Amino acid sequence: MTSFQEKSGTLPVDCVACRASIEDLCKDCALAIRQVLVGYKLGDRTIKAGDDLFRPAEPCAALYFIFEGWMFLYSLIEDGRRQILHFALPGSLLGLYPGRTAIYGVEALTNAVVCAIPHEHLGPLIEKHPGIGLRLAWTVWRERNLAYDRLSSIGRRSARERVARLLLELFVRYRMMWPAYRSEEMHLPLTQEHIGDATGMSGIHVNRVLRGLRNEGIVEFHYRRLRILNPDRLVDIAGVDPQTILSWTERYPST
Amino acid sequence: MTSFQEKSGTLPVDCVACRASIEDLCKDCALAIRQVLVGYKLGDRTIKAGDDLFRPAEPCAALYFIFEGWMFLYSLIEDGRRQILHFALPGSLLGLYPGRTAIYGVEALTNAVVCAIPHEHLGPLIEKHPGIGLRLAWTVWRERNLAYDRLSSIGRRSARERVARLLLELFVRYRMMWPAYRSEEMHLPLTQEHIGDATGMSGIHVNRVLRGLRNEGIVEFHYRRLRILNPDRLVDIAGVDPQTILSWTERYPST
DNA sequence: CGGCCGTTTGAATGTTGTCAAGTACGGTGG
DNA sequence: CCACCGTACTTGACAACATTCAAACGGCCG
Known part of the structure; x- marks a missing residue:
């Protein structure tokens, strides 16, 4: 049983400096708004790699932002098979809307830190700062559109x-977060099963496909290390398409 | 080239009485807010069955609500294959966020009527009525969650x-709109290709599967008529799961 | 060094797609 | 009312692709 009340205490996230979580909500908002968010926050929470933030069908009492680490959303079916719905990087939004049980679970791929805003703070927050609602x-x-992209790919x-599309997506999204490292190599904390x-x-079958891509000198993925050999x-x-x-x-259009 | 400026003129949608489009946004809002929306609306537009509201990669200048009719979102790939992303019933939201070209197209399955709110009205609207943003x-x-459901199903x-899941989804969503007709039969304006x-x-292969389901007395789908014989x-x-x-x-939780 | 997890590979099986041909439905014009 | 036409549905045979099962290999950590 996980509960957001068990705050870590040891790792207070600095919301004002936080590059990850608040970027999309407040990039061009005044710094003041970031400081406002701090007031609505409940606390932070750390999750160990392999642990769940919440499980499928478990009630989810707060809105989370990932501050650090990789997580993924998944759903399970009766026979135990699993579908991964989304890989969530820092900045992703995790549980929205009160009183509902999530239809999916969220598991950490690496050790992770999330910050939580209780649902009951959401209404007042938005009354005061309507822009945040939009x-x-x-x-x-955006997450919906990404889901649609995946739908065409799988369907x-x-x-x-x-496989090519997934690796590309993860590489592109990862590199956006750390543009400084303009390398074609990255640490991708997945197994072929994922x-x-x-x-x-x-x-x-993923393995066989990866072998093909490796033999043709396109990408290499081996023991959590991804190398893009031929991006084009x-x-x-x-x-x-590039679009x-x-x-x-x-990012959010700053008008 | 489609443009939302070509309003129908012949069919002014009554926003105050509109059950479909505004329901999720304004169910428990005062009637007044519905009347506010009228002020932000640009006009209505009719689309003939088989026509596009907008095509993939076409800029989309307004936020649309479906007032009447069935539509679907789709994406195309180079060789002409198509993936249908979502079937949109009355009340669905269609194009959000300014200055972006949609990554998918929207086509009408039946004759349809949509109402449009220009993107530039969105900011002011939400400033005035923050609740609408949320x-x-x-x-x-919700649409994102539905996309996730489909993702597990397809994946x-x-x-x-x-096939069973899709028919169930469409049946359930359809019947919610017309709860009066508590029939196990409905007009479903799709081909097996869809x-x-x-x-x-x-x-x-859809055909083969449908034959199987029919032979087992579970559902019948024949020439746009769907009959659920054995719902369980x-x-x-x-x-x-029922959840x-x-x-x-x-619907939106009325707190 | 041993054990474990993740990866790699082959062979057999199964599901779904493709191609090609025929059939039924529904609307249109005589 | 009927003949006609186009679109959608139906079916079978075959091929292609992906899954499953089983076994071996490789890196990593205690």
Whole structure:
């Protein structure tokens, strides 16, 4: 049984300096608004790799932002098979809307830190700062679009194309967060099983596809290390247009 | 080239009485807020069955609500294959956020009427009525959850289960709109091709699956007429829990 | 060094897609 | 009312793709 009340206490997140969580909500808001958010926050929480923030069908009492670490949303079916719905990087929004039980679970891939805003603070927060409501909607909207992208990939593309698309997505989203490291290599904390569960295929077949991509000098993924050898070919195989790739990383339009 | 300026003129939607479009945003808002929306509206537009409201990659200049008719969101890939992302019934939200080109297209399955709120009116509207921002976020959140449901279905379930789930979803969502007709029969304006494009399978295989379901006395779908013969079995095959089914139809929590 | 987890590979099986041909429905014009 | 036409549905045979099962290998950590 997980409860957001058990705050870590040891790791107070600095909301004002926080690059990750608040970016989409408050990039061009006055610094003041960030400080406002601090007032509505409940506390922070750390989750160990492999643990759940919440499980499927478990009530979820707060709105979370990931401050640090990788997590993923998943759903389970009766026979134990799992579908990964979304990989959540720092800045992702995690549980919205009070009194509802989540239809999916959230598990940490690495050790992670999330900050929580209790649902009952949400109404007052938005009354005071209406702009945040629209930004919230925009953040969810983006996640919805990403889900739609994945839907086309899984529904209409071959195993090879699906794997290529997922690796590309994770690479692009990761690199946006640390643009300083302009490397074609990254630490990707997944197993081939995870990739299979995210792309709707068996882990074993993921392996075969990866071998193919490696032999052709396109990408290498081995023991949680991803190397993009031929970015252009990868984009080509993934079959996503540049427009769409941009949409994975775009920020709230500052008018 | 479609443009929202070409208002129908012939069919002014009555926003105050409108059951469909505004329900989620304003169910327990004062009637006054509905009247406010009228002021922010641009006009209405009719779309003939088979026509697009907008095409993939086409800029989308307004926020639309479906007032009447069935539509669907789709994306296309190079070789012409299509993935249907979502079937939109009256009340669905259609294009959010300014200056962006949609990554998908929207086509009408039946003749349809939508009402449009220009993006530039959105900011002022929400400044004045902050509650609407949160409701907007909630609406999008629901669509995101629905997309996640579909993702598990397509990614992890057999053809038979996927078809069952889709028919169940459409039936449940449809019946919520007209609860008066408590019939197990409905007009479902799709071809088997549509079902295939939505479930990630070929139209031909959809046919085989439907034959199976018909032979077992579970559902009949023939020339746009859907009949649920054995609801319990259908839910069972679709493999969705009652909790999830409820989430497809739930409304904004009135606190 | 041993054990464990994740990866790698092969062979057999199964599900779904493709191709090709035929059939039924529903609307239109005579 | 009927003949006609186009679209959608139906069916079978075959091929392609992905899954499953089983076994071995590899890195990593105690």
